[in-house]
Amino acid sequence: METPRFCFIYLLMFMSFCVVRLNCRNATAEMADVGVILDLDTTLGKICKACVSMAIEDFYSNRDHNTMIMPHFRDSGTDAVAAASAAIELLKNTQVMAILGPQRSIQADFVIDIGEKVRVPVISPSTSLALSSKESQYFIRSAWCSSSQAKAIAAIVKAFGWKEVALVYEDSNYGRGLIPILAEEMLTSNVLMANLSAVSPSAKHHQLLQQLEQLKTLQTRVFVVVMLPNLASRFFQTTEEAGMVSKGYAWIISYVLTSLLDSVDSETIEAMQGVLGVKPYIQRSRELNHFTKRWRRRFHEENPEMDRTELNVFGLWAYDSTTALADAVERVGVVSPQFKKPMQRWNLTDLEALGTSNSYPSLVHLIRNYKSKGLSGDFSISNGQLQPSAFEIVNVVGAGAYRVGFWTERYGISQKLQVDDPTAVYSTKKDDLGGVVWPGRGVIV
Incomplete structure (x- = not known):
């Protein structure tokens, strides 16, 4: 009778060890704060939020890392001013290394200008031709241009x-x-x-x-x-x-x-x-099929009232661009302090007082020219533009x-x-x- 009991206790100890190891795998990793600005009351905003969260979980579940993205979600409420305010708050109070979003062109227009001033990359799925990744080296378009x-x-x-x-x-x-x-x-x-x-x-x-x-x-x-x-x-x-x-x-x-x-x-x-x-066109794959099943469970757990919602290409691009950012941060590391303060003078605005990001130019350059095989297929960004x-x-x-x-x-x-x-x-x-x-x-x- 002692042998089965001993085996059971050993099994419990082994399982506990595995759980602790999984939870502590990245305990020594440096945190990289990242802002995520989405219209969280919209269907697309909810889809992208789930995909961003799952991308971060999946990226850090496979092996040890020196860095780890910490997402800070903000609701822009389909409003351009709210998106800009969220960006300023994230930069001022959290000093984020990068911003994912916002979704809409008019919102992205404001946030890209803010990112330009503080040298922080803005990775947005805005498709508008009016926004050019050539004009701003801090804008990375994570969707196909219209x-x-x-x-x-x-x-x-x-x-x-x-x-x-x-x-x-x-x-x-x-x-x-x-x-x-x-x-x-x-x-x-x-x-x-x-x-x-x-x-x-x-x-x-x-x-x-x-x-x-x-x-x-x-x-x-x-x-x-x-x-x-x-x-x-x-x-x-x-x-x-x-x-x-x-x-x-x-x-x-x-x-x-x-x-x-x-x-x-x-x-x-x-x-x-x-x-x-x-x-x-998104080619089906075993990985994509498996992810879609996981995503459906996750999405409907978080949004039980939404029964007719399916994963779409913008969700997949949100997943792939988040993975790309996590990979880029891992390669360049986390700089401390995150921002270089300007010389002291009177009448500085909030953004001027913040200074400029110390992650420039390495992080921006890496994301603006990035290639990988993602859930959406060949995920290739060239000169800040996702290639169709x-x-x-x-x-x-x-x-x-x-x-x-x-x-x-x-x-x-x-x-x-x-x-x-x-x-x-x-x-x-x-x-x-x-x-x-x-x-x-x-x-x-």
Whole structure:
């Protein structure tokens, strides 16, 4: 009887040792304070928060490290001033080495300026072309720039032989930023931009109806829509009400909205039947499948009221960019003190009194040119810009969006993803796409 009891006690001691070892693995690591500014009341903010937290846990669970990221989450509440205030507070009171976020272009614009003054990198998923990683060496874009989709959208328009399109865009930094490059690509494809229609993010229902009635008077029935989900949901439900999601119409949506379709309500999906969209292609892998299952459990434990939310590319980029930052911090180490104080003088602002980060330039330079294999695939940042690869072309049918093809810079449109095929040529043929279900179940426009 003593032998089983002894074995049981030994097993308990061994398990306790393992737990203590796991908890103490990084006990001597130097803490690297990092600010994370997100719109925490939004679906995307909640998705990214879970991904940032899991990236940190996963990175430090594998082996011993000399440093460890300590995230400090702040809610920017979809407001630019709140995002800027959060950044100043994080720099002043916590002296963070880097800032992850914020999500929106108008928020990032403010925070990047602040990061520039104190020489702290700002790693933001803002897609707006108005924000340039070339103009600020402290801005690292952790998403594909909105301009990367322009050729893909133009290729779709050319494939179906449409000679005129109308662009309907959100009147914001995000929406306005894509217009010049999209117009240029349409011109290159011999497609006329028949109309540019700006829609205010705060537009009322009757105002949306008025704009749609004006769009009805155009000769073209092909529309390219550049909007974020909040406005797009109201816009497409009103578009259906106006009878414009029907036979004879074609709608193409930009990649941010397409990537977030899993998060919009069923009424909006119903109103978008037959819409085409482009979004970054993410290749499935065993690691990604395993992470997705873990993420779902984590997300729904933290947000039990949100039952129709799926992991998207922005969540994966949040995970990969957090991993990249943790790796970069491990390579350069934690400098103490974190900030170099300025010479004492009167009337210093809060930021001027803080000084500049001692982690510059090594940390910034490393993150601005970083390559790894991440959950999102090849995670390659060059000159502060996450490099795009293949776009997936999808068709909204039924309860979701289904793939009808791909677009790449090298091969154009294809039904199957082309990779290093010396015999393949650039294509803008509609026959190289799968079958498309158009609005009203029409065959073609």
